Amino acid sequence: MSSQIGEPDRPKRGRPRRFDVESALDAMTDLFWRQGYGATSLDDLVAASGASRASLYGVWGDKDALFAAALGRYAERFTRRVDAALAGTPDRRAALARILNESADRLADDDRPPGCLRCRAMLELRGRPALDTALDAAETSFRADAARLLGTAPEDGAVAFFTAIVDGMVVLAEAGADRATLDAVLTRALDQLAPLASPAPAR
Amino acid sequence: MSSQIGEPDRPKRGRPRRFDVESALDAMTDLFWRQGYGATSLDDLVAASGASRASLYGVWGDKDALFAAALGRYAERFTRRVDAALAGTPDRRAALARILNESADRLADDDRPPGCLRCRAMLELRGRPALDTALDAAETSFRADAARLLGTAPEDGAVAFFTAIVDGMVVLAEAGADRATLDAVLTRALDQLAPLASPAPAR
């Protein structure tokens, strides 16, 4: 939205950047994902991004703005996952199952960052004025994706149920649940949601 | 468990305490519940407990130990809620519905502390060696309560599903969901769980 390919707002004069803005944001998103907002210092972000402290402030402003950008990036990734699931399966029911199984795989995979940046942020950062709008945007985006997956409006109760299941699996995984336990949860959730996710052609 | 009524381990000599240990812990539990671990400073705890800084260190040791005690207290409160639900309803199905509705009421009530200390701690503090055992204990206690409610073993998938629903409602509420939305979630959860929670006499 704000940055097109090629970054047209990049100035023509002056010393060029030593780092790539997009991949730096990706790296910092992973770091926030892994450690949370409070436990991630600016020194950590400098080390992960490859950019200097001054550069981070120059591009994003402050730590809050940086986190908001990371949260937006995180939400985009989920949107792309839902796109892929809807495009790669015969109907919504299968797409739903694929998303939930993917999520469980990721939560139980020790190599990937644990947990969920959005959930963690929701519990850690609600009430901070500088971040509330970013949290709202992430939630709206997530609900819209869920609604596309289920074939309902974002306000539908099924979307809330789906959200609760995903977020519940996140906390469960953090509490130590293994893949089989997560499977017990998502199986029951699919029992409940499958009748609603009508097998109409995906988009 | 550790402290009987009357506190028999209280020394006879020396200056008496100016504050009550139990009610101080209650106050600090509420504060941690409201603000989380990281956002609660020792000055906050001093103000909330009525005890001095030195006294808190004298009784509990350090901030980690203090939080562990608060988390234990929090878990005990839930156990008592389950006891009351099982004792005050004709069968497990009704007790289950009562617990979920109570939880939704609390999550949507602006007067009570928001969210859930256990969930928040699980996402914020996993990996801290000094607190991992306290987190495990809280999780075990919660799962045992859920199992009593459902009439199954704590390892049963239904317990995991119940846990995911409760934790999911917590995140949902933090994201801004109203009581009606939470109701849509718990209604579907009860649909799924009611057949399992056999109407056998509650303990």
Add this chain to the structure above:
DNA sequence: CTGTTTTTGTATTGCTCAGTCTGTAAATCA
């Protein structure tokens, strides 16, 4: 009354952190 024991109040220490400042490097423009 004197000594002992425990709690209290407050000052202090040492550390981490977000954000800023200053000088330098690397590019373009004239």
Add this chain to the structure above:
DNA sequence: TGATTTACAGACTGAGCAATACAAAAACAG
């Protein structure tokens, strides 16, 4: 070439934090 513009690198600042130190206060024992 020299001026201008932008980015880099690292030192610095001021605030907030957990934890400790230490002396005064308040009880009891003899």
